[in-house]
Amino acid sequence: xxxxxxxxxxxxxxxxxAVTLDCTYDTSDPSYGLFWYKQPSSGEMIFLxxxxxxxxxxxxxxxxxxxxxxxxxxxxxxxxASQLGDSAMYFCAMRxxxxxxxxxxxxxxTRLQVTL
Amino acid sequence: SQTIHQWPAxxxxxxxxxxxxxxxxxxxxxxxxxxxxxxxxRGLQLLFYSVGIGQISSEVPxxxxxSRPQDRQFILSSKKLLLSDSGxxxxxxxxxVSTDTQYFGPGTRLTVL
Numbered sequence: 001x002x003x004x005x006x007x008x009x010x011x012x013x014x015x016x017x018a019v020t021l022d023c024t025y026d027t028s029d030p031s032y033g034l035f036w037y038k039q040p041s042s043g044e045m046i047f048l049x050x051x052x053x054x055x056x057x058x059x060x061x062x063x064x065x066x067x068x069x070x071x072x073x074x075x076x077x078x079x080x081a082s083q084l085g086d087s088a089m090y091f092c093a094m095r096x097x098x099x100x101x102x103x104x105x106x107x108x109x110t111r112l113q114v115t116l
Numbered sequence: 117s118q119t120i121h122q123w124p125a126x127x128x129x130x131x132x133x134x135x136x137x138x139x140x141x142x143x144x145x146x147x148x149x150x151x152x153x154x155x156x157x158r159g160l161q162l163l164f165y166s167v168g169i170g171q172i173s174s175e176v177p178x179x180x181x182x183s184r185p186q187d188r189q190f191i192l193s194s195k196k197l198l199l200s201d202s203g204x205x206x207x208x209x210x211x212x213v214s215t216d217t218q219y220f221g222p223g224t225r226l227t228v229l
Binding site (some may be wrong): 004033035037042043044045046047050052087091095103104105106107108109 | 150158159160161162165175204206210215216217218219220221222223225
């Protein structure tokens with residue numbers, strides 16, 4: 001079984017600053033994928049970034065980067081140059097590379113508030 | 117490009133009434149399809165997934181069921197709703213290859229009174 005832990009229920013960051021959202025995971029699977037999603041107040045889950053467990057380099061997508069530390073089983077999301085539109089819930093998720101479908105396990109989320 | 121639709125957007129139903137939520141995907145073929153539920157202030161819980169027409173796997177025993185009558189259509193149903201069925205229901209699709217990233221629909225907010 002997989003478990004995702006997000007220990008920060010809420011975070012504040014000033015506009016234009018960088019912020020790190022924490023995510024740790026637990027799995028017995030040898031290979032897996034890690035995902036971050038953003039959920040604005042409208043409710044839709046928006047895919048942000050993906051990291052494979054065998055990827056040698058940390059993933060980056062625009063202002064988003066994933067700080068992947070496999071030995072520590074952590075996959076923190078870094079948002080650079082925060083914008084007011086970044087205010088939302090952020091969920092970390094993972095799936096094992098086994099089975100016929102992508103069964104994601106989600107954390108409980110972190111609410112990010114960007115301030116002026 | 118691919119798009120995913122869900123309807124209705126919001127629904128208020130009495131306890132004991134039936135339920136039917138629909139999800140359709142456009143712009144892809146033979147997707148994997150998923151139903152999730154999100155209770156207020158919580159993460160997502162996988163309810164059902166499907167890798168093909170008529171193929172449904174259930175993750176959580178409950179009074180809900182799912183069906184996939186067409187390749188890009190996924191339906192969530194209940195014969196008799198419970199108060200505990202209230203929540204935000206999200207449908208997602210993935211291509212089943214590469215990273216197999218899931219992409220979500222806009223969701224249906226269900227309130228059972």
